[in-house]
Amino acid sequence: MADITLTVDGKKLTVPAGTLLIEACKGAGIEVPFFCYYPNLSLQGACRMCLVEIEKMPKLQTACTTLVAEGMVVTTESDKVKQARKSMLELLLANHPLDCPVCDAGGECELQDMTFKYGAAESKFMDLKNHRDEQQWSPVVYFDRPRCILCYRCIRVCGEGMDVWSLGIQNRGPSSIIAPNKEDHLECEECGMCIDICPVGALTSGAYRYKTRPWEMKHVGTVCTHCGDGCKTTLGVRRADTGMQIVRGDNRDKSGINGEFLCIKGRYAFDFAHHPERLPQPLVKREGKLVPTTWEQAFDLIAKKFQDALTSDGPTSIGVIGSNHTSNEENYLLQKFARLVLGTNNIDHHRTADFPAFASALAGKQNTTASMRDVFSAPAVLLIGNDPTEQHPLLAWQIRSDVRLHRAKLYVVNSSAIKLHRQATSFAQIVSGSEGNFVQFLAGNDKAADSVVSPNLTREALTTLRDALKNESGLVIIFGSELRGADVKALVDFGLAQGAKFICLGDYANSRGAADMGLYPDMLPGYAPVLTATRYHEEWLDEIPPIPGMNLLQMMDAAKNGKLKALYVVGSNPIARNNIDPFALSKSFVIVQDMFLTETASIADVVLPVANAYEKSGTYTNTSGDVQMLKKAGEFAGVRNDFECIVRIAARMGYDVHKLVPFGGAGTRADMGQTRGAQSGESDRHAVWLASHNLEPKMSPYDPTAMLDEIQRLVPGYDISRLNLLAGQDVHSQLVQITGATGMGDPALIMPANDSLFTSGTLGKFSDTLNTVYERYSPPHDLEMAADYDPQVRMGG
Amino acid sequence: MKFSDQLEQRFATMVTHYPTKRSVLVPMLLYIQDELGSLTEEAIHEIAQRVELSDLEVRNVISYYSMLRTRAVGKYNFQICTNVSCLLRGAEDIFEQCKKKLGVGNKQTTSDGLFYLEEVECIGACSWAPAMMMNYEFVENLTAAKIDELIEGLKKKEQQ
Ligand code: SF4
Ligand code: SF4
Ligand code: SF4
Ligand code: FES
Ligand code: FES
Numbered sequence A: 001m002a003d004i005t006l007t008v009d010g011k012k013l014t015v016p017a018g019t020l021l022i023e024a025c026k027g028a029g030i031e032v033p034f035f036c037y038y039p040n041l042s043l044q045g046a047c048r049m050c051l052v053e054i055e056k057m058p059k060l061q062t063a064c065t066t067l068v069a070e071g072m073v074v075t076t077e078s079d080k081v082k083q084a085r086k087s088m089l090e091l092l093l094a095n096h097p098l099d100c101p102v103c104d105a106g107g108e109c110e111l112q113d114m115t116f117k118y119g120a121a122e123s124k125f126m127d128l129k130n131h132r133d134e135q136q137w138s139p140v141v142y143f144d145r146p147r148c149i150l151c152y153r154c155i156r157v158c159g160e161g162m163d164v165w166s167l168g169i170q171n172r173g174p175s176s177i178i179a180p181n182k183e184d185h186l187e188c189e190e191c192g193m194c195i196d197i198c199p200v201g202a203l204t205s206g207a208y209r210y211k212t213r214p215w216e217m218k219h220v221g222t223v224c225t226h227c228g229d230g231c232k233t234t235l236g237v238r239r240a241d242t243g244m245q246i247v248r249g250d251n252r253d254k255s256g257i258n259g260e261f262l263c264i265k266g267r268y269a270f271d272f273a274h275h276p277e278r279l280p281q282p283l284v285k286r287e288g289k290l291v292p293t294t295w296e297q298a299f300d301l302i303a304k305k306f307q308d309a310l311t312s313d314g315p316t317s318i319g320v321i322g323s324n325h326t327s328n329e330e331n332y333l334l335q336k337f338a339r340l341v342l343g344t345n346n347i348d349h350h351r352t353a354d355f356p357a358f359a360s361a362l363a364g365k366q367n368t369t370a371s372m373r374d375v376f377s378a379p380a381v382l383l384i385g386n387d388p389t390e391q392h393p394l395l396a397w398q399i400r401s402d403v404r405l406h407r408a409k410l411y412v413v414n415s416s417a418i419k420l421h422r423q424a425t426s427f428a429q430i431v432s433g434s435e436g437n438f439v440q441f442l443a444g445n446d447k448a449a450d451s452v453v454s455p456n457l458t459r460e461a462l463t464t465l466r467d468a469l470k471n472e473s474g475l476v477i478i479f480g481s482e483l484r485g486a487d488v489k490a491l492v493d494f495g496l497a498q499g500a501k502f503i504c505l506g507d508y509a510n511s512r513g514a515a516d517m518g519l520y521p522d523m524l525p526g527y528a529p530v531l532t533a534t535r536y537h538e539e540w541l542d543e544i545p546p547i548p549g550m551n552l553l554q555m556m557d558a559a560k561n562g563k564l565k566a567l568y569v570v571g572s573n574p575i576a577r578n579n580i581d582p583f584a585l586s587k588s589f590v591i592v593q594d595m596f597l598t599e600t601a602s603i604a605d606v607v608l609p610v611a612n613a614y615e616k617s618g619t620y621t622n623t624s625g626d627v628q629m630l631k632k633a634g635e636f637a638g639v640r641n642d643f644e645c646i647v648r649i650a651a652r653m654g655y656d657v658h659k660l661v662p663f664g665g666a667g668t669r670a671d672m673g674q675t676r677g678a679q680s681g682e683s684d685r686h687a688v689w690l691a692s693h694n695l696e697p698k699m700s701p702y703d704p705t706a707m708l709d710e711i712q713r714l715v716p717g718y719d720i721s722r723l724n725l726l727a728g729q730d731v732h733s734q735l736v737q738i739t740g741a742t743g744m745g746d747p748a749l750i751m752p753a754n755d756s757l758f759t760s761g762t763l764g765k766f767s768d769t770l771n772t773v774y775e776r777y778s779p780p781h782d783l784e785m786a787a788d789y790d791p792q793v794r795m796g797g
Numbered sequence B: 001m002k003f004s005d006q007l008e009q010r011f012a013t014m015v016t017h018y019p020t021k022r023s024v025l026v027p028m029l030l031y032i033q034d035e036l037g038s039l040t041e042e043a044i045h046e047i048a049q050r051v052e053l054s055d056l057e058v059r060n061v062i063s064y065y066s067m068l069r070t071r072a073v074g075k076y077n078f079q080i081c082t083n084v085s086c087l088l089r090g091a092e093d094i095f096e097q098c099k100k101k102l103g104v105g106n107k108q109t110t111s112d113g114l115f116y117l118e119e120v121e122c123i124g125a126c127s128w129a130p131a132m133m134m135n136y137e138f139v140e141n142l143t144a145a146k147i148d149e150l151i152e153g154l155k156k157k158e159q160q
Helices: A021-027 A079-093 A110-118 A151-163 A191-199 A262-267 A296-313 A328-342 A356-362 A372-377 A394-405 A420-421 A435-442 A445-450 A460-470 A485-494 A509-517 A535-539 A552-560 A641-650 A684-691 A704-714 A721-726 A761-765 A768-776 B005-013 B020-036 B039-049 B055-062 B085-088 B089-101 B144-159
Strands: A002-008 A011-016 A051-054 A073-075 A141-143 A167-170 A177-179 A204-205 A220-225 A233-239 A243-250 A285-286 A289-292 A316-320 A380-384 A408-412 A426-429 A476-477 A503-506 A567-570 A589-594 A607-611 A618-623 A626-630 B076-081 B115-120 B132-134 B137-140
Touching: A002 A021, A011 A021, A051 A079, A073 B132, A079 A110, A110 A589, A151 A191, A151 A394, A167 B055, A177 B055, A191 A204, A220 A285, A220 A626, A233 A761, A243 A262, A243 A408, A262 A408, A296 A316, A296 A567, A296 A607, A296 A641, A316 A328, A316 B144, A328 A509, A328 A535, A328 A567, A328 A618, A328 A704, A356 A509, A372 A394, A372 A476, A372 A626, A380 A394, A394 A420, A394 A618, A408 A460, A408 A607, A426 A460, A435 A445, A435 A485, A435 A626, A476 A485, A485 A503, A509 A618, A535 A626, A535 A704, A567 A641, A589 A641, A607 B115, A618 A704, A626 A721, A684 A704, A761 A768, B005 B020, B020 B039, B020 B055, B039 B055, B076 B089, B085 B089, B089 B115
Parallel strands: A002 A073, A316 A567, A380 A408, A380 A476, A408 A426, A476 A503, A567 A589, A589 A607, B076 B115
Antiparallel strands: A002 A011, A051 A073, A141 A204, A167 A177, A220 A233, A233 A243, A285 A289, A285 A607, A618 A626, B076 B132, B132 B137
16 A cells, blocks of 8 residues: 655654554554554544544544544644543543552553553542442453443454454443343353453453452463463462462463463463462372372382383383473473483374374475464465364464454365354365365365265365365465374375465474474484484484384283383373273383373372473474473472473483483584594584574583474474574474375374363363363253262363 | 234345344334333344344343333333423423322332333423423423323223
8 A cells, every 4th residue: 555654743654554543653652542442453432542633633633543644744742632631531530449459450550551641640520439349250250340441442352353242332321331241241252351451450350350469470471381372371470388379371462473362271271280289299109009209219219110121121111101281392302211211212192183294295395384473364264174263262363363354265164163164254064074085175086075065065165165275375274183194195285286384283282392302103303204314313313223112002002911011101191181091001110290190190100290381491382383482480399390300310220311411512422523433523513503503502401491402403493593482482493304204103093182162181170260161161961970970089081 | 032923024124124134123122112012031132133143232232222121111101301491391390290190200110000200301392392202202382281181091091
């Protein structure tokens, strides 16, 4: 669009036509105050805070609804303007309770800030204040009517932003009141968006209300540890008896990929961290019972048991299971530990998506994966399978915003009418389980349509859809775990032909990281087959035989047959998540690192209590490949992080930890300028890499950034800007397989988590917020348990 | 829920008059109120579905207009204007007289369910002040005698 030149407060500005005056001012660093205006939501023009003087216009104008015009001359802070704003504030304060000393928003309240600025604190009104008691609308949302300044932000964000439409306005004029959809309570997605967008303390959250004051907390921006979307969440922490307690989660600074979005999990489900059942010290099994022990004894015992198994039955008698919630550094370290220290490829994790097939289908092509940000601006999106509203709330938000703000075309292919079909340009309801055939049809196999068509979907409609898709440029293709193996390949081939970008949806916060870091029996980090010589073999893997190890289910079978002497489970709960019979593990020595006595931990021989993702540093890779830094926010006395535990066990086993973690300057073995052999004349590769990246050598073996150095140096796609990572930004990684082997990572082993908006695997079981909300929305018959159900046992499922 | 044949027919033609379905909401609410006496939960839900809005949105609209109501009022709805023009010409007395004669206060219904009394703002009949509305009819140039006559007449009509 053509550019327009205008003058604001004597400054000449040039902005595109169609820009709102308030945005033009903001862009030039001129702050026009506002209440009811909110970027990306429809215009309201209700509060009159943004009044400005415009030459040749007789009255003051609202900057939030005025479009810039050529030659406009604007004054944003004249006496007249100030007086108008001051009067508006006086009216707002006329019935405001002024209970700032106890209000949650005190100190972070836009009304307080404005009053401070314009000095409208003196009241000319003598009328009695119209008081209403606070109401609880849901476990999450509380409403304090007298504090409401009727800016309508909550209504618009719930409707336009969330597509939930559960808040409305009743009555008219000064008696207007925000109303929930069920007369006296809410039925909604409990996202808390309305609470955070409220400029005052009218909407408050069950999690935070009356708990603390904003200035008493330390605010740490880190990454949500629930689903695979990687929202940035700013955690407010405060000192408590047990360490630093997280009391609030929000993203009001809009600094992450998620902008202001967070779902209930990122905003409120941090409470598992201080759940009363959290383990404060290591446990060891004595006479069939888990009893407290010391860290030293626990490490000694584990090292001894590993050594015993190695001596008696060799490396293949030990298995390792990693996690979808531990950091990339921990995952990388864990597989290195398994392969080097234990000497086994028996390592796996709970797989929720076919990332290996995806990586091999992309065959190393650059810029073929979409980031979470790309979804916000893509001209067209194809979504096959999954239900993002439930399983990937941020992705659903990105898609909705893209359709609403950019008129993107959305093609939804699903076996049920998922909520996103309301935004869809085209919705194809295919027969359940026929996602693969749909893709084969897309790829040109017309016969595959036979099993896809249904009374809801004709063959003609399918053909029209295929033709339409072929004509979309800039398409982002997003697919759920319904597609695996050859179907992923067919879809990628179809999309690549027209320059599409892809997102493969996996569940849990770091499932993509677990896959990228090589928690597979047949693949190393970067999806490199253990069978072929790789740079890992060159640097550290030359001693172990290049034969694939056992996968998770094979390990369980081996355990049942008494062949698995020891099993090391880090942050995973296979008994519940993969439906393993607990007795299968009775013959093995089981070591579990977890926060709670999960189903798996409760049958272990040693349990090490560990920190969760909110309590440590490291990196996470979300399902679309965006890498972000975790920052330590919370703290729980007595626990250690998984990284440290792994290193300490290796050290106890007499392993040289320098070989495991490149710390102290001389990190790898290819160093010290050998005079003979392949490395002759070379200096330490790791040190060279560090120097070339302006990084310091790390001084502690417990420093996860030392591991990140190695990851960035060796895992393709992870050589990304460290500076941006450190600055708290998301950095998109390329998905590159080291060699293009196919058919790795058995698709049959993929078990989707099937979490809903209100569940989050094992973590969710220990979040009271999620449990309360979940119970509220499940029909009563869901709560009827088997007769032997013990409500005290809060695990599993 | 089904409305009377006549109303159903009306709805069917009216929806075709507007580019979007929701536009028919306000007139329909008035007709439904006339038919049912008030906008019941059931009726709100029904009309919401028909015009593709949520129940909440329909309730938002109802609460905006003082002529739309969710609770039944008397069969004869007396809305007495007490705004300036009428006030100057004795509307206060008229209102007091109604109160006494009907034995109810502002916004109340008589025990037999026949009369509902309400004080309202200007109804646009200032030239014939004091004025009132009885359901959809204007009654103008009110006097004490006129009120007596009106109420008596209605009572008689109901007894037959
Ligand atoms: S919590 Fe979310 S879904 Fe519920 S009312 Fe608020 S914005 Fe709407
Ligand atoms: S509750 Fe808050 S966000 Fe909603 S209208 Fe009132 S002040 Fe605005
Ligand atoms: S969408 Fe996912 S990453 Fe974002 S807050 Fe919710 S659970 Fe966390
Ligand atoms: S911000 Fe412009 S009227 Fe409210
Ligand atoms: S003042 Fe009574 S009708 Fe106008």
